[in-house]
Amino acid sequence: MAAAPPHVLLLPLPLLGHVSPMLKLAKVLSLRGLLVTFLTTEHVHRRLSADEGLNCRPGFSFRSIPDGLPADHPRSGGQFTELVKSLGAQIYEKYRDLLVSLREPWPVTCTIVDGLLPFAAEVGEELEIPVIVFRTSGPCSFWTYFCIPRLIEAGEIPFPVGCDMDELVRSVPGMEGFLRRRDLPSICRVKESSDPILQAIASATQRTTHYRGLIFNTGETLDAAELAHIRSTCPVTYTVGPLDTILCALDRSTGSAAGPPSSSSPGWWREDRTCMPWLDAQSPKSVVYVSFGSLTVLSRPQLLEFWHGLANCGHRFLWVIRPDLLEEMDGAGDIPVELAEATKEKGCLVEWVDQREVLGHPAVGAFLTHSGWNSTIEAISAGVPMICWPFFFDQMVNSRFISEVWRIGVDMKDTCDRATVGRMVNEVMEGERADEMRRNVVGLSEMVRECVDEGGSSRIHLDQLIDDIRALS
Numbered sequence: 001m002a003a004a005p006p007h008v009l010l011l012p013l014p015l016l017g018h019v020s021p022m023l024k025l026a027k028v029l030s031l032r033g034l035l036v037t038f039l040t041t042e043h044v045h046r047r048l049s050a051d052e053g054l055n056c057r058p059g060f061s062f063r064s065i066p067d068g069l070p071a072d073h074p075r076s077g078g079q080f081t082e083l084v085k086s087l088g089a090q091i092y093e094k095y096r097d098l099l100v101s102l103r104e105p106w107p108v109t110c111t112i113v114d115g116l117l118p119f120a121a122e123v124g125e126e127l128e129i130p131v132i133v134f135r136t137s138g139p140c141s142f143w144t145y146f147c148i149p150r151l152i153e154a155g156e157i158p159f160p161v162g163c164d165m166d167e168l169v170r171s172v173p174g175m176e177g178f179l180r181r182r183d184l185p186s187i188c189r190v191k192e193s194s195d196p197i198l199q200a201i202a203s204a205t206q207r208t209t210h211y212r213g214l215i216f217n218t219g220e221t222l223d224a225a226e227l228a229h230i231r232s233t234c235p236v237t238y239t240v241g242p243l244d245t246i247l248c249a250l251d252r253s254t255g256s257a258a259g260p261p262s263s264s265s266p267g268w269w270r271e272d273r274t275c276m277p278w279l280d281a282q283s284p285k286s287v288v289y290v291s292f293g294s295l296t297v298l299s300r301p302q303l304l305e306f307w308h309g310l311a312n313c314g315h316r317f318l319w320v321i322r323p324d325l326l327e328e329m330d331g332a333g334d335i336p337v338e339l340a341e342a343t344k345e346k347g348c349l350v351e352w353v354d355q356r357e358v359l360g361h362p363a364v365g366a367f368l369t370h371s372g373w374n375s376t377i378e379a380i381s382a383g384v385p386m387i388c389w390p391f392f393f394d395q396m397v398n399s400r401f402i403s404e405v406w407r408i409g410v411d412m413k414d415t416c417d418r419a420t421v422g423r424m425v426n427e428v429m430e431g432e433r434a435d436e437m438r439r440n441v442v443g444l445s446e447m448v449r450e451c452v453d454e455g456g457s458s459r460i461h462l463d464q465l466i467d468d469i470r471a472l473s
């Protein structure tokens with residue numbers, strides 16, 4: 001009897017920063033001839049279906065399961081943690097039943113699951129379906145998560161009361177020279193080492209060593225040192241990014257009609273394209289692009305500090321203000337009319353953009369970002385230097401790498417005042433340091449491009465991943 005064809009199921013955490021890169025990988029695997037099922041929650045599925053470019057290829061199907069929250073729950077803004085909790089409680093049985101019943105066109109031979117959904121890995125083990133983990137953050141933060149047990153053992157977590165947050169931490173091998181307390185993932189800022197979120201993420205990260213492999217959306221050379229540490233415990237680690245670029249290249253070479261949507265976040269919010277003609281009218285490298293990703297929320301005072309900082313900095317700006325960006329949803333967060341009037345000429349406000357397209361526009365000179373991993377890798381690919389205002393989780397580590405390791409931006413972590421915003425934007429937009437950061441980021445962008453070019457490390461890792469998946473069927 002002929003062997004069953006490889007059928008891979010992918011399951012992301014239902015948040016954009018996780019869905020988006022895993023959907024890209026799903027499409028890449030499909031373009032390379034595997035049967036692919038992309039499983040997500042009904043809510044995410046509805047949001048994705050709003051995107052017209054998402055027509056399916058033969059052998060590619062979407063499946064969805066409920067997330068356990070009421071239909072009118074926003075699942076975003078400040079309330080996304082309820083989603084994570086609900087998932088943990090609801091999904092195990094449903095996922096198990098689906099995996100058992102999913103026999104068309106063929107049974108699932110391998111799963112690629114989000115590293116933050118350990119139950120999915122448990123189901124795989126129970127049903128003896130091999131599990132590969134996709135970690136949607138970068139290797140640099142993954143390594144810090146991996147070191148949480150040793151940070152606790154060394155007494156470095158929890159931080160001593162009244163300690164200096166600028167002091168270096170000693171228990172993350174390879175980062176002793178530059179990683180300060182404040183640069184550890186935000187979940188390390190706890191009173192007790194038994195904190196449930198700290199423990200949940202630390203143990204999900206430790207478990208990575210049990211699975212068939214670990215995937216990162218990055219280029220090998222960008223994170224070589226951290227990857228060497230990670231491979232000492234997770235030897236089968238694939239770097240297949242930036243997936244955006246791989247997907248575009250594959251799509252061109254296969255002439256696929258049902259390829260990827262050009263957008264970096266298909267159908268999440270309605271894209272406002274009015275900023276494109278506005279950008280076209282600006283001179284090269286003159287605009288600061290401002291976006292805090294899909295989850296960050298700002299208080300009204302914080303919004304106003306950014307606003308004043310941008311108004312005073314002397315540069316034009318394009319600012320993504322998502323419908324749920326503000327903590328206060330009752331209109332109390334509206335911008336004062338005088339301020340909006342005063343910046344009408346120099347600012348363009350939109351609810352959502354195609355970030356990849358914006359970062360690739362010649363008018364964009366810098367990116368004021370929350371340092372989410374997707375945004376970071378997109379900015380590096382586009383060669384745009386960054387002003388970082390990390391909000392939580394891995395963003396604390398990413399922004400330190402941006403400012404101190406890659407030297408492609410500045411880090412305003414833990415501050416939010418108009419003077420700092422204005423000063424840091426100017427530092428990245430003008431002067432000798434700005435030139436140096438720009439040179440560095442253009443260098444990195446060439447480096448990651450080499451990873452995805454024919455024969456580059458990401459292509460080799462992708463081939464290896466596909467061979468390994470085939471061997472599992």
Ligand code: UDP
Binds near residue numbers: 141142
């Ligand atoms: N998260 C959470 N509580 C948990 C476990 C996970 O809030 O108990 C989510 C949260 O959605 C956040 C993500 O974990 O966005 C952490 O993202 P990060 O990028 O640091 O993790 P990774 O991407 O490394 O897998």
Ligand code: UDP
Binds near residue numbers: 020351352353373
């Ligand atoms: N994004 C977008 N349009 C916007 C703002 C963000 O397409 O107006 C995309 C961005 O390109 C990135 C994702 O949203 O792919 C955000 O992911 P990231 O990891 O940076 O942050 P998160 O939303 O997970 O905090």
